[in-house]
Amino acid sequence: MPISGIVVSCRPEEASGVAEKLAGNQGIEVHGVLADGKIVAVIEADTIDAEVDLVKGLQQMEGVISVQLAYHNFEDAAPEGAHPAGF
Amino acid sequence: MGLSRRDFIKACAAAAAFAAAGASVARPEWAEAAEDGITWGKAPCRYCGVGCSVLVGVKGGRIVSTKGDPAGPVNKGLNCIKGYFLSKALYGKDRLTTPLIRKGNRMVEASWDEALDLIAAQYKKAIAEHGPDSVALYGSGQWTIQEGYVASKLMKGGIGTNNLEPNARLCMASAVVAFMNTFGSDEPMGCYDDLDLGDTYVLWGANMAEAHPVLFSRLIDNKLKHPKVKLIDIATRRTRTTKMADEFIAIKPHGDLAALNAIIHVILRDKLYDEAFVAKHVSFKRGKENAPYGLKDKEAFNETPADVKNLSFEEYKALMKPYTPQWAQKVSGIPAAKIEELARVYGDKSRKVNSLWTMGVNQHSRGVWVNNLIYNLHLLTGKICKPGENPLSLTGQPSACGTAREVGTFAHRLPADMVVMNEAHRKKAAGIWGVPAEKIPAKVGLHTVEMFRAIDRGELKCIWIQCTNPFQSLPNLNRVRKAAQSRKAFIVVSDIYPTRSTELADVVLPSASWVEKEGVFGNTERRTQQWFKMVNAPGKSKEDVWQLIEFAKRMGHGALFPYPEKGMHRAIFEEYRKFTLGTGKDLAPYGTYAKVRGLRWPVKANGTETRWRYTEADDEHVAKGEGIKFYKAPNNKVSVWFRPYEPPAEVPDRNYPFWFCTGRLLEHWHTGTMTGRVPELRRAVSQATVELHPEDAKRLGIRNRDQVRITSRRGSIVLTAEIGGRGTPERGSVFTTFFDEKKLVNEICIDAFDPLSKEPDFKKCAVKIQKA
Numbered sequence: 029m030p031i032s033g034i035v036v037s038c039r040p041e042e043a044s045g046v047a048e049k050l051a052g053n054q055g056i057e058v059h060g061v062l063a064d065g066k067i068v069a070v071i072e073a074d075t076i077d078a079e080v081d082l083v084k085g086l087q088q089m090e091g092v093i094s095v096q097l098a099y100h101n102f103e104d105a106a107p108e109g110a111h112p113a114g115f
Numbered sequence: 116m117g118l119s120r121r122d123f124i125k126a127c128a129a130a131a132a133f134a135a136a137g138a139s140v141a142r143p144e145w146a147e148a149a150e151d152g153i154t155w156g157k158a159p160c161r162y163c164g165v166g167c168s169v170l171v172g173v174k175g176g177r178i179v180s181t182k183g184d185p186a187g188p189v190n191k192g193l194n195c196i197k198g199y200f201l202s203k204a205l206y207g208k209d210r211l212t213t214p215l216i217r218k219g220n221r222m223v224e225a226s227w228d229e230a231l232d233l234i235a236a237q238y239k240k241a242i243a244e245h246g247p248d249s250v251a252l253y254g255s256g257q258w259t260i261q262e263g264y265v266a267s268k269l270m271k272g273g274i275g276t277n278n279l280e281p282n283a284r285l286c287m288a289s290a291v292v293a294f295m296n297t298f299g300s301d302e303p304m305g306c307y308d309d310l311d312l313g314d315t316y317v318l319w320g321a322n323m324a325e326a327h328p329v330l331f332s333r334l335i336d337n338k339l340k341h342p343k344v345k346l347i348d349i350a351t352r353r354t355r356t357t358k359m360a361d362e363f364i365a366i367k368p369h370g371d372l373a374a375l376n377a378i379i380h381v382i383l384r385d386k387l388y389d390e391a392f393v394a395k396h397v398s399f400k401r402g403k404e405n406a407p408y409g410l411k412d413k414e415a416f417n418e419t420p421a422d423v424k425n426l427s428f429e430e431y432k433a434l435m436k437p438y439t440p441q442w443a444q445k446v447s448g449i450p451a452a453k454i455e456e457l458a459r460v461y462g463d464k465s466r467k468v469n470s471l472w473t474m475g476v477n478q479h480s481r482g483v484w485v486n487n488l489i490y491n492l493h494l495l496t497g498k499i500c501k502p503g504e505n506p507l508s509l510t511g512q513p514s515a516c517g518t519a520r521e522v523g524t525f526a527h528r529l530p531a532d533m534v535v536m537n538e539a540h541r542k543k544a545a546g547i548w549g550v551p552a553e554k555i556p557a558k559v560g561l562h563t564v565e566m567f568r569a570i571d572r573g574e575l576k577c578i579w580i581q582c583t584n585p586f587q588s589l590p591n592l593n594r595v596r597k598a599a600q601s602r603k604a605f606i607v608v609s610d611i612y613p614t615r616s617t618e619l620a621d622v623v624l625p626s627a628s629w630v631e632k633e634g635v636f637g638n639t640e641r642r643t644q645q646w647f648k649m650v651n652a653p654g655k656s657k658e659d660v661w662q663l664i665e666f667a668k669r670m671g672h673g674a675l676f677p678y679p680e681k682g683m684h685r686a687i688f689e690e691y692r693k694f695t696l697g698t699g700k701d702l703a704p705y706g707t708y709a710k711v712r713g714l715r716w717p718v719k720a721n722g723t724e725t726r727w728r729y730t731e732a733d734d735e736h737v738a739k740g741e742g743i744k745f746y747k748a749p750n751n752k753v754s755v756w757f758r759p760y761e762p763p764a765e766v767p768d769r770n771y772p773f774w775f776c777t778g779r780l781l782e783h784w785h786t787g788t789m790t791g792r793v794p795e796l797r798r799a800v801s802q803a804t805v806e807l808h809p810e811d812a813k814r815l816g817i818r819n820r821d822q823v824r825i826t827s828r829r830g831s832i833v834l835t836a837e838i839g840g841r842g843t844p845e846r847g848s849v850f851t852t853f854f855d856e857k858k859l860v861n862e863i864c865i866d867a868f869d870p871l872s873k874e875p876d877f878k879k880c881a882v883k884i885q886k887a
Contacts, residue, residue: 031121033128035136035193037332040339059129065339066136070128072121080199087196093359094324094332096183096193099131101124101149101172102203103179 030079032071033099034086040065042091049089055082076102123149131182135192150180157184157712158646159636161204161629162197164256164510165189165329166638168712169201171630173649178202178630187712189307189642195328204628205650209613211625212654222623227655227665230622234579235669237605237621241576242274248558251278251566251575255582256287256512256519259634260643261687262581262659263518265676267530269663272548273672277526277535277560278575282583283512283519284563286474288872289482290508291520296418296483296871297490297754300532300699300747301520304728305469305505306640306715310334312503313467314343315460319371319489320475320878322842324355326779327473327509335359347460349374349449350475351776352806352844364457365845368774368879369763370447372481375488376435376760377443377451378458382495383432387462389497396745397494398752399426401434408480408764408867412568416870426757434757446760448845461492468498473509474778478878483871484758491755500730500743510639511779517637521700522691526560530694532747535559547693548675562873564589564866571598579607579666580616581659582626587615590875591829591866592859609659615856626659627652633684635708641715641725645708660687699728699736699747763879764867767847771827771881773811774848777860778878803855804837807884808846812838815884822887825849827880830862833887849884853877 038046043065050069051058055078060068073079086095127149133140153172160167168187172180181201185192194201214230215222225233241249252270254263258281270279294301310316310333323331338344338359348360349371357363366374382388403422407414426434440451447454461468470492476485486508493499493506510516523530533540536557545552561569567589569575589595599606599619608620611628631652635645652658660683664676678686685705695702701717708714714724719735729745731737737744745753767773805823807815817823819838824831834851844850853860865880 029121031124031128032199033130033132035132037335057125057129060133060138060140062136062138064137068129068132068136068138070125070132072125076199076203080196083196083199093335094328096135096195096329096332097198098135098193099128099180099182100199101128101180103174 029072029074029104030076030100030102032079032097032101034069034071034083035096035098036067036069036086037093037096038065038067038091039093043067046089046091050086053082053085120149131192134185135183153180156630156647156649158630158649159513159638159644159713160194160198161201161513163327164512164515164639165327166513166636166640166642166644166713167194167329168644169194169198171202171649176650178205178650184712189638189713190329193329193332205611205631207612210653211611211613211617211623212656213625214655215623217621227657230624231665231669234607234622234666238577238670241605245576247274247276248278248560249575250274250276250577251280251561251579253563253566253578253580253583253585254279254281254524256281256283256510256515257582258514258518258524258659259632259636260514260517260522260691261634261684262663263514263522263524264530264687264691265660265663266581267522267524268548268675269667269672271529271535271555272545272550273667273675274670275554275556277556277558278566279524279560280526280563280566281515281519281524282563282585282588283515284525284874285478285588285877286511286874287477287515287520288525288874289477289479289486289869292483292872293486293490294508295532296756297487298745298748302516302641303505303507303639304500305507306726307333308726309469309503309505309507311337313337313469314341314503315345315347315466315468317347317457317460317468317470318349318356318360319470319472320350320366321471321473321509322350322352322354322356322778323471323509324359326511330509331356347457351774351848352842352850354842364449364453367446367448367845368776368848369479370449371476371479371485372488372758373438373443373446373760374449374454375485375492376438376758377440377447377454378461379488379491379495380435380438381440381455381458382462382492383435385458385462387458388495392497393428393495396743396751396753397755398750399428399431399757400424400754401426401757404759404761406481406761406870409564409870409873410764410865410867412572413565418871431755431757438760461496461498467501467504468496469504470506471509473511475878477874478876480764480867480869480876480879481758481761482869482874482876484756487756487758494753494755500727502727507639513638514636516639516641517635517643521637526562529555530691531698531700533694544694547690550675564868564873564875567595567598570604571595573603575604577605577607579609581609581662584610584614584616586619587856587859588853588861589866590861590864590877592861592864593830594866609662611656615859624662625654625656626662627656631656632658632660635688638713642713643702643708643716644713645705647709660684764876765865765879765881767881771883772847773882773884775825775827775863775880775882776844776848776850776878777853777864778850779852779854803834803852803858803860804840805834806837806840806842806844806850808844808848809838811846811884812836815886817884817886824885824887825863825882826885827863827865827882829865832858832860832863834858849882
């Protein structure tokens with residue numbers, strides 16, 4: 029399952045409201061809300077596909093300015109048609 | 116302690132995000148365990164021209180993780196959503212892994228020797244029968260610096276033709292010409308720091324939130340911290356950028372040419388200019404007018420020194436008199452009062468004003484002129500070469516600057532701002548290359564549009580395409596696809612996936628991509644970034660540099676490339692670097708780039724970078740006490756050009772009543788060969804849609820998701836209507852993207868181009884819209 033660490037930028041006055049809504053989504057863990065309106069969250073999903081769907085949903089949310097990716101681990105994601113390692 | 120590996124990884128993810136968000140949260144020691152066995156290397160992102168730094172994690176020969184690079188000054192630990200697809204872009208199911216040769220309608224697997232021998236035989240035959248100008252190489256702003264350099268040396272110094280072009284002709288050529296004819300040197304005086312330091316940002320037709328999201332985030336961070344910061348979005352379409360702007364100003368397609376002239380008119384009329392700056396730094400010029408649109412084959416248009424008239428400031432002011440705000444209101448759709456207001460924004464001495472633009476201005480049948488007019492605003496008001504106060508031309512591809520522009524892989528260019536038409540430049544290049552000066556032809560080669568038209572005319576016999584997809588991305592696509600289908604030329608395509616171009620090739624070659632090879636990219640802000648190879652390319656894939664040098668050997672030009680197998684990339688770069696030293700485009704030794712997260716040229720003698728060019732405060736080429744010195748311009752004076760209004764090549768009429776505009780969305784990139792390949796990305800916006808204004812849609816009886824037929828004089832396609840989605844064009848305009856390989860949107864586009872830059876106008880043609 030791929031895991032990513034993201035930063036969601038909001039207008040500072042709307043950050044806590046957005047964070048509450050984020051936390052209500054399955055696959056999203058809110059780890060902190062910073063004073064300048066940035067929310068730190070971890071996304072976990074069965075596939076990268078599902079991860080991206082979650083992130084896209086966040087981008088459409090009222091109060092969200094942008095969603096950016098800090099860390100992405102996909103070591104156990106099913107390699108889609110991948111060639112053998114080291115080939 | 117009962118923690119699983121998943122918990123470790125999640126802790127790593129959170130810690131990285133906290134750090135990137137600027138919070139000082141200590142990374143738990145046990146998080147290290149999650150990264151056990153992963154080797155990290157740095158690389159610039161593969162996708163756009165912003166040039167974000169990425170840390171790539173490799174385990175067992177595969178990429179297993181990526182991070183925004185915390186040490187990367189561009190993106191400071193964060194990537195945009197395209198970061199999700201970076202490494203997977205290399206692992207698609209249908210990756211090309213072996214050379215293929217056409218046998219009738221079939222592509223048959225071949226060895227490298229068979230493929231390269233065949234290519235060399237075809238090139239030799241064409242050259243023997245028709246001369247070196249009957250062959251060409253078409254490359255890319257996604258080429259590494261080494262790839263572009265080897266290509267240029269081979270074509271110009273070896274084969275002896277200037278028929279070398281990058282796809283950057285389609286996106287950046289207008290910017291290049293304007294940099295050259297205004298400042299005498301390509302690429303910006305400012306840098307991304309201006310996004311953090313300024314207080315006023317005027318966007319000319321640029322949807323930064325989607326096309327340059329990391330830079331837009333920097334701008335928005337500045338805005339949220341400083342209430343004075345103002346963002347003005349001037350565009351033909353409401354976008355995600357508009358949502359964050361303080362003001363949206365709707366403008367008609369091609370209206371920029373009128374609005375900019377009227378803003379200048381007001382600046383002159385109300386004496387909002389900086390008289391001392393103008394007197395010291397500016398010369399006024401008038402160029403060649405009544406320019407054509409390139410619609411006829413071989414239509415020649417140039418602005419030679421004999422065509423340029425020098426003007427006094429008074430003469431220039433007199434010429435600008437007719438361009439009143441009232442006149443511009445009619446042409447641009449911007450109310451006269453708003454034009455007056457914009458002039459006062461640019462003229463406000465208490466504001467640090469920046470202009471930002473990209474394809475809206477460049478892909479324009481008068482793109483050079485619009486670039487010139489934006490520079491005029493900054494040169495008249497003296498708002499240039501100062502921290503937080505600059506014009507910034509944004510680029511689209513990761514090395515459009517580094518490779519296409521700095522190495523000079525255009526039909527008229529040589530490295531470091533030199534051109535083939537100049538004898539001294541040819542001599543310098545020949546000296547470094549170790550070839551006789553007469554080897555490099557003075558005749559400019561075929562520019563991109565003409566190169567592909569020459570296939571149709573039967574004049575170009577062989578073309579090799581690397582790292583780009585012209586048979587999807589060219590305008591008036593039907594003509595060039597038909598020419599290729601009727602096998603009028605021998606076509607070679609090197610790429611990593613099957614594309615709409617490989618399907619037309621006689622030989623397909625499998626390439627290595629991104630961290631499957633070593634390379635250097637140069638980004639929008641003059642930052643040169645190096646990376647090492649981290650994983651092997653699949654199957655028999657080989658990097659483009661290797662392909663070109665093996666071909667060169669078969670063509671009898673192997674001696675031009677005497678690089679050792681180990682250290683080849685370093686040797687190529689060091690040779691290229693000789694072109695840059697002492698020119699104001701100075702690069703650092705290769706070893707330096709291996710250590711740092713890029714440096715912005717000119718690199719100083721002490722090895723540090725230059726953030727702002729032409730100013731004594733930062734640029735070593737300007738002596739203390741000189742203040743600002745435009746040392747690359749003739750007599751150290753930059754040019755303010757009088758550029759009149761001239762109409763677009765095609766305008767909506769009774770039969771074709773709508774404007775048609777093409778562009779890019781956040782999740783898609785160019786023709787989609789790397790982003791469209793990734794299933795997740797394809798799902799996000801699974802196919803090209805056409806955006807309509809709700810009132811236009813209602814009038815035509817079109818509802819959201821209806822099928823809509825779009826027809827121009829050149830072609831017809833059916834797309835799904837999108838109404839009230841991510842973007843809304845102004846009334847009378849429709850918008851679509853060009854990434855979808857199943858919908859060849861460019862069959863609609865006109866092949867009109869800017870007469871000076873030869874860059875096509877993908878943003879404007881006339882279409883009719885019907886419910887399908």
